[in-house]
Amino acid sequence: MAGLAMVMLLPRAARAGLRDEWRDKMLPITPQGYVCRYTPKPISIDGNLDEAGWASAPWTSDFVDIQGPSNAKPRFRTRAKLLWDKDYLYVAAELSEPHVWATLTNHDAVIFQDPDFEVFIDSDGDTHQYYEFEINALNTAWDLLLDKPYGDKGRPRNEWEIPGLKTAVRVNGTLNTPADIDKSWTLEIAFPWKVLAEHAPHAGPPSEGEQWKINFSRVEWQVVTNAGKYEKVKATSEDNWVWSPQGVIDMHRPEMWGVVQFTRKIETADQVPEPVPGKEARDRALEIYYAQRDFREFHYRWATNLSELGFETAKL
Secondary structure, three states, X not given: OOOOOOEEEEEOOOOOOHHHHHHHHHOOOOXXXXXXXXXXXXXXXXXXXXXXXXHOOOOOOOXXXXXXXXXXXXXXXXXXXXXXXXXXXXXXXXXXXXXXXXXXXXOOOOHHHOOEEEEXXXXXXXXXXXXXXXXXXXXXXXXXXXXXXXXXXXXXXOOOOOOOOEEEEEEEOOOOOOOOOOOEEEEEEEEEHHHHHHHXXXXXXXXXXXXXXXXXXXXXXXXXXXXXXXXXXXXXXXXXXXXOOOOOOOOOOHHHOEEEEEEOOOOOOOOOOOOOOOHHHHHHHHHHHHHHHHHHHHHOOOOOOOHHHOEEEEEO
């Protein structure tokens, strides 16, 4: 732009680490977007997705491997839907599964030790004070609040609860029965705004066009049958399938979550027009953030200027 001095960050040679991980694995991914429509009639939380309200809500794209669609395609299909009204954010999901199983029955157990469905919500998009919710096919849930990501020394508040939460699961088959082939399990969740608004930009439900950072994850385990029961295949790790890929095997990178835009308008496109506003500036800021983390890991202190981080400025 003529007459204006602009500053560009030019990376010098850098030690391999989080910044390279950001550049190589995360930067190429654009977070997914979803338009969440208003429903004038509350959703009955019973695990069935046959209500008229859900018919007006589009499915998300099918989940992919957490590292991105270039990795192996998930063995089973997973997709989700969202709606909202004056009291709740509604989430529905369909998880195709030939062998539906679950074992954990205690609230706030580590639910991902079973196959599960997970919801991550950062209502103000600042990557701090965000919610995590996990549920298995027995309708056992784990809800927790994180002050910041684990990579930033975040601490989960496991005692945090969601008063007024509603959940339900329906198994299209027979739970914990290896003798037959199941079809899927479906779930519904109603998150009350009264709780989600605690760390939102304002009290109450979202405003027209407001955007929240949200992502969904499915944890799946490989199993075999032994003495009429399911057992995890030994020496195998879990599969992580997500709506908006993270680029790395870590759901606690809120900067990579998808964007959900809320609307009351009936005639609205299904796609968020700009999932990452100001993407160029955001990408530069995140590279500096990851470079700082690399620097602190190596030098045991934070850098005080861009030069220390391996950047130099140039005027265009």
